[in-house]
């Protein structure tokens with residue numbers, strides 16, 4: 351049953367929306383808006399917003415056992431993607447007017463085929479994303495974005511003008527700037543907002559129209575800014591979490607309950623999704639290509655080596671070190687969803703690089719399932735004891 355639109359504000363509103371992250375989109379759909387689901391960090395949400403539709407990030411559910419999906423896919427497959435597909439097969443995404451699935455990894459590609467075969471929507475769009483960063487990749491991705499534009503225009507029944515796209519880019523850049531502002535409040539010790547509150551807010555912001563998200567983030571910034579005078583909540587360690595699609599609070603809450611402040615992240619539902627703005631370029635697609643292809647730091651994209659091992663590590667992971675340094679973390683937890691081969695292949699290099707920079711690292715491989723998280727408690731406690 352759908353909940354009623356919340357009257358709450360700030361963190362209380364984020365908490366309510368977090369409990370049912372499709373509620374606001376379904377409400378708006380009843381009022382006549384179209385809702386387009388999308389996966390991962392590659393589809394430019396600005397295009398969907400510009401056509402007056404609601405972009406809704408597809409997420410799984412760690413509390414829902416995967417049952418239906420496993421009749422169609424092997425269990426040695428990323429359990430986050432299996433969970434998303436499981437929800438789709440259970441009809442939880444039937445309400446969508448369209449779906450955009452990028453070629454993030456081969457697992458996601460496979461889900462595109464199955465999802466759109468068994469549960470086709472009015473729009474079923476596959477966004478091809480190059481794995482290399484060459485000039486030809488930019489040209490290729492620009493053509494792919496042109497195809498996406500045509501497909502979205504058809505389902506919206508409207509033309510995507512430069513003026514509308516430019517306005518949408520500005521709105522989404524504003525959203526990114528607000529989230530960066532919020533993350534800067536985590537530099538303070540103790541941080542003014544917990545990791546658990548942040549993951550709730552950031553994931554919710556991906557499920558509501560950007561204007562509403564901006565209003566909500568502004569409310570939260572104001573609310574947590576009032577905590578300045580009451581600086582409680584300091585814990586023995588400041589931790590950064592690196593990983594894939596952590597779209598729920600379970601793991602972050604566990605780390606914080608074990609005695610750390612999670613102060614920054616490099617995850618698909620965190621900084622990877624919003625850290626960089628879209629530049630307004632003469633041809634707006636060029637700015638989208640630059641932002642979504644070149645500036646999305648994902649292990650699935652090959653970055654050419656500048657010549658030697660150390661320069662390569664710096665080129666690929668220097669930004670993670672910058673986060674760790676600027677947010678003054680005591681250690682980094684690499685939290686990887688089991689069978690995510692793309693990220694697992696990066697982990698030895700990320701670990702070596704960060705340890706070489708003086709940061710203790712804990713590597714955890716886990717299923718996307720809330721019941722599993724508790725089993726990690728002892729390992730996290732032991733790690734925190736060594737860095738506190």
Ligand code: SF4
Nearest residue numbers: 428455457594595690
């Ligand atoms: S977590 Fe890994 S396997 Fe899963 S969607 Fe992301 S890149 Fe693909």
